[in-house]
Amino acid sequence: MHRMLRESPPLAMEDVAEAERLEALNCFDVIDTPREEAFDRITRLIRNIFDVPVAIVSMIDGHRQWYKSYEGLENREVSRDETFCKYTLQDMTPLVVPDARDDIRFAQNPMVTAGPQVRFYAGVPLRTNKGHNIGTVCAIGFEPRAFTPRETAILCDLAALAMDELELRQLASVDPLTGALSRRAFKERAANAIALAQRHEHGLACIAFDLDHFKSINDGHGHATGDKVLAAVAAACRGQLRGTDIFGRLGGEEFALVLPHTDRAQMGGVAEKVREAIERVAVRNGETPVPVTSSFGMAALDARTADIEALLANADAALYEAKAAGRNRCVAWRSPNDAPGSPRRRVLKAGRILFNNRMSSIDCxxxxxxxxxxxxxxxxxxxxxxxxxxxxxxxxxxxxxxxASQTERHIEVEFC
Structure with missing residues (x-):
């Protein structure tokens, strides 16, 4: 670990608990994954059973509440500071707010005073077998209302169903929309490929890519067209790969490749072929063509980057550099100043950005x-x-x- 520049205070119990909670959330590998019908069914049931306009199945990481499924909302996430669910996360029991304007915790919340003007909220934590609250299932209304013990019990059952689905999705191996491997299956296959590469001392590369401005495609052309784009991109990608290559869908529009018997000098050619194939994808919304481009980050297996998490972390960093440089391009990972250093690893930790002589802070x-x-x-x-x-x-x-580089919602930093 990089040396500290100032002494940190002793850990508080809440910091330890939050670290354990995020570790539990990370085990489910669900953050930023695509919508799935099993969870959408739960949010539809919440709206229909309780006759509310908004229903959410969400996960909460270090800085936001992210919606695995949502009905009645446009955004896919909200700042953790603004969400009602941060209180639900702290409790072992359901939280019911009949009228947010009468509750001191929420009366001045921007979700109440502006925006959707939430009045009613009922939330149940998503609790793992070991007692960690990793997210919430909630019903939201724009008018005050009571919520009976029977209704609370039903919402608890729906939260239990959501947890069951989280357990079951870990067993899925193929993404039904694109035919690519699921995130967990991709990592398992990749780990086996890396072990073989290390044993037989042959090259291996990892490429991470996602579609540029995919949200604009969904917003401008509809989710059905967005799904067509994802399926077409996956098909175009497979057309450029060998049978031994490993192809997975890691998130909504995020994909990854592991290329056995491919070294650092060769991986750029593969990435460029896939990038060009995606650029040729022809999807139409009626008579309107939908242009598609993608950004690529690449990393090669070496002595310091010895597992799939480190490879993906380095490829991710290069991917964000490609985005910051203008998108629709391929960038290879390099450590800062090309100096040898410890490899990146994928983590899920709560952090704070401190500036203005540490008087100002931003959660990350x-x-x-x-x-x-x-x-x-x-x-x-x-x-x-x-x-x-x-x-x-x-x-x-x-x-x-x-x-070092940044996009709208991601920052790559180098330690001073």
Missing amino acids: TVRTLGGDGAGLDVTSSIGVPGTFNLQIRSDAFDSCCRI
Whole structure:
């Protein structure tokens, strides 16, 4: 771990509990995965049973509430500071708010005073077998209302069904929309390929890519067209791959490849072929063509990057560099200043960005971490200064950082 630039205070119990909670959430590998019918069915049931306009199945990471399924909303996530569900997360029992304007915790919340003007809320935590609350199932209304014990019991049953689905989805091996491997199956296959590469000392590369401005495709052409684009992209990608290559869908529009018997010098050619094939994808919304491009990050197996998590973390960092450089391009991972350093690893940790002499702070979720730098998810990168301190209280970590690249909601940093 990179040396600390200042001494961190002793860990509070809540920091330890939050680190354990995020570790439990990370085990489900669900954050930023695509919508799934099993969870959409639960949110539809919530709306129909309780006659409410909004229903959510959500996960909560270090800085946001992210919706695995949602009905009656446009956004897919909201800042953790603004969500009612942060209180549900703290409790072992359901939380019912008949009228948010009469509750001191919520009366001044922007979700109440502006925006959708929430009045009623009922939420149940998603609790793992070991007692960690990783998210919530909730019903939301725009008018005050009572919620009976019977209705609360039904919502608890629906939350239990959501947890059952989270357990079951870990067994799925193929993404039904694209035919690519699921995230978990991809990682399992990749781990086997890496073990073989290490045993027989042959090259192996990892490529991460996602579609540029995919949200604009969904917003402008509809989710049905977005699904057609995803399926067409997957088909185009498979057309460029060998039978031994491993292809997975990691998130909504995020895919990854593991290429056995491929070294650093060769991986760029493969990535460029796939990028060009995706650019040729022809999807139409009626008579309107839908242009598709993608950004690529690449990383090669070496002595310091020895497992799939480290490879994906390095490929992710290069992918964000490709986005920051203008998108629709391929970028290879390199450690800062091309200096040798410890590899990145994928993590899920709560962090804080500290600036203005530590008087100002922004919550973030640390997604990759290494000896040279880190990858941070934020609600918005607007207003984040070029240099700041990153604090990860659960690791007693506090270091000066400078921004290497950034997109709207992600920042890659190098440690000073």
